[in-house]
Amino acid sequence: MQRREFLKHIGALLLVPPRLLLAGAAEIPREVAGIRLPQTPRARAAWAYARASCPPFLFNHSMRTYLFGALALRGQGRAFAAEDAFIASALHDLGLLPPFESPRGSFETDGANAAEHWALGQGATAAAGERIWHAVQMHDGAWALTRRQGPEAMLVALGAGTDVDGPQPGELPEGEIAQVLQAFPRLQFKRQFTTLLIGHCQRKPDSQHATWLEGLCGVHAPAARRPQAVEEAIMAAPFSE
Numbered sequence: 001m002q003r004r005e006f007l008k009h010i011g012a013l014l015l016v017p018p019r020l021l022l023a024g025a026a027e028i029p030r031e032v033a034g035i036r037l038p039q040t041p042r043a044r045a046a047w048a049y050a051r052a053s054c055p056p057f058l059f060n061h062s063m064r065t066y067l068f069g070a071l072a073l074r075g076q077g078r079a080f081a082a083e084d085a086f087i088a089s090a091l092h093d094l095g096l097l098p099p100f101e102s103p104r105g106s107f108e109t110d111g112a113n114a115a116e117h118w119a120l121g122q123g124a125t126a127a128a129g130e131r132i133w134h135a136v137q138m139h140d141g142a143w144a145l146t147r148r149q150g151p152e153a154m155l156v157a158l159g160a161g162t163d164v165d166g167p168q169p170g171e172l173p174e175g176e177i178a179q180v181l182q183a184f185p186r187l188q189f190k191r192q193f194t195t196l197l198i199g200h201c202q203r204k205p206d207s208q209h210a211t212w213l214e215g216l217c218g219v220h221a222p223a224a225r226r227p228q229a230v231e232e233a234i235m236a237a238p239f240s241e
Helices: 003-014 041-053 056-076 082-091 107-121 126-137 143-148 151-165 174-183 189-203 214-220 230-235
Strands: none
Touching: 041 056, 041 082, 041 107, 056 082, 056 151, 056 174, 056 189, 082 107, 082 126, 082 151, 107 126, 126 151, 143 151, 189 214
16 A cells, blocks of 8 residues: 555544444354354454455445345345355455555456455365355346356345445345444445545546446546447457458
């Protein structure tokens, strides 16, 4: 992280009331809203790594992502690999943070690479690393593709979508939502997450073509290239006709 960016980050935290700097409990809760959280060594390490790497509002978002996603899959009667889904949820937004950015990659790809690399370094199998990579990469992508990747990818997508956009009417019981928010408060999430996204777009204006952030980057990063229209791409093909 550049010194100027670091100072900006510290300055922003100083503006947040002390009570809003708390990010969940010191250790993984055993259960929230009827959802048991994994207690394996790798899950505990992912919790610690996410807490150390993410600002508090983003860490809490990642935990709510797991819980909301798990609640959604429970309602559908779907089983999932809890450790893999938890790791993917905990690390799914690392690509928005400067220490994990590549020069040109989208935040989804950067986050997926970082999460897989971390998991493999912790002794996860290649298959688990693959599940984690796809769950992070596709958490805001086309649902038809995400669903084909399996329940872990579905969990992260459903959980993150619920936390960012809100649950669909009747999708989750209000009591369960309240328990998740009590365990992991939002910490001014709307404002702080939007600021994080805009900062990412301004640092990497051309990294989000055909992604969830393309529209936002086009508005807040004037240097971003305009997406090429389909007819323009056809006519630009290097053929004589």
